[in-house]
Amino acid sequence: MSATSLQELIAGIESGNIVPYLGPGVLADAVNAETGEPIPADSDSLILAMNNGKPMAPRLMYEFPRAAMDVELKRGRPALQRFLDTTYGQTAWTRAALHDWLATIKPPYTIDINRDTQLQESYAETPHTLIRGIARVGGTDYRFRIHSHDGENYSPAEIDQTEVNTSLPILFKPMGSPLPDSTYIASDADYVDYITELMGGFAIPDFVKQYRMEKQYLFIGLRMTRDTERMVLSDFIYAAGSPAGWALIPDPTDKEKRFCRKMGIEIIEADVEELLAAAGHLAEAGVREISGADVGC
Numbered sequence: 123m124s125a126t127s128l129q130e131l132i133a134g135i136e137s138g139n140i141v142p143y144l145g146p147g148v149l150a151d152a153v154n155a156e157t158g159e160p161i162p163a164d165s166d167s168l169i170l171a172m173n174n175g176k177p178m179a180p181r182l183m184y185e186f187p188r189a190a191m192d193v194e195l196k197r198g199r200p201a202l203q204r205f206l207d208t209t210y211g212q213t214a215w216t217r218a219a220l221h222d223w224l225a226t227i228k229p230p231y232t233i234d235i236n237r238d239t240q241l242q243e244s245y246a247e248t249p250h251t252l253i254r255g256i257a258r259v260g261g262t263d264y265r266f267r268i269h270s271h272d273g274e275n276y277s278p279a280e281i282d283q284t285e286v287n288t289s290l291p292i293l294f295k296p297m298g299s300p301l302p303d304s305t306y307i308a309s310d311a312d313y314v315d316y317i318t319e320l321m322g323g324f325a326i327p328d329f330v331k332q333y334r335m336e337k338q339y340l341f342i343g344l345r346m347t348r349d350t351e352r353m354v355l356s357d358f359i360y361a362a363g364s365p366a367g368w369a370l371i372p373d374p375t376d377k378e379k380r381f382c383r384k385m386g387i388e389i390i391e392a393d394v395e396e397l398l399a400a401a402g403h404l405a406e407a408g409v410r411e412i413s414g415a416d417v418g419c
Contacts, residue, residue, distance in 0.1 A: 131368060154213060165348070166183070228244070232292070233294045237300075249270075249287075251286050252293050253266050255305075283328060288333070296358070341371075346369065346377070
């Protein structure tokens with residue numbers, strides 16, 4: 123795709139007509155501030171990090187939710203929670219160039235399937251609404267939690283969807299995060315429950331369902347190869363415009379081509395660094411080479 127066309131997509135994000143949908147590839151240049159080790163974001167790197175750098179059995183290496191389910195069954199949910207809290211809530215990571223760029227724009231609506239806090243940090247001084255997915259939680263018909271941010275802090279308690287100030291930017295992190303408190307969609311059991319309720323309409327607040335009508339999406343750092351991620355994506359972009367969006371996928375597979383064609387998504391054979399270059403941000407950030415990571419689940 124030409125630089126001009128990428129610039130049109132950038133203009134769409136700046137205007138709010140195009141919604142950024144962030145996958146693990148947007149974090150490819152984020153590293154541990156002390157050791158220089160890359161942040162675990164895609165499926166394989168998460169499994170290795172969770173297992174002290176060692177591969178797990180082949181059937182568990184297939185995808186992170188399966189490995190996370192194994193840890194949950196053998197060591198309990200707290201062990202999985204501690205791993206994710208330590209990784210994303212207690213470890214200092216350098217900023218990803220893509221997040222630095224988005225921080226200059228502050229789109230009115232962003233979907234981020236990663237579990238880190240960089241998107242939230244970009245809005246740390248901007249009032250916003252945070253929505254995060256939950257699973258296997260009793261006492262509620264819904265599979266989301268909502269917190270309001272006043273430009274300094276998150277509300278100490280969740281707020282009801284009817285209390286949301288819909289004029290504020292929306293940060294939707296369906297797989298959760300450690301802030302303001304930790305909640306995650308991680309194991310197979312989490313995903314089964316979450317996707318079931320997502321398909322039933324109970325995982326997205328009503329005000330988002332109204333706001334997203336005819337929106338278009340730019341999928342950044344996301345490969346369309348995993349069924350789990352594709353099911354989440356399909357429901358999140360319901361009622362999208364035409365085309366539904368564009369996906370930055372270098373060297374797309376036949377499976378990705380078929381899925382995107384079915385969903386009305388146009389593939390752009392480019393990657394994160396080309397988008398940043400078109401935005402004039404790559405040279406400023408001085409980022410390392412960024413590759414399209416495999417889908418993190």
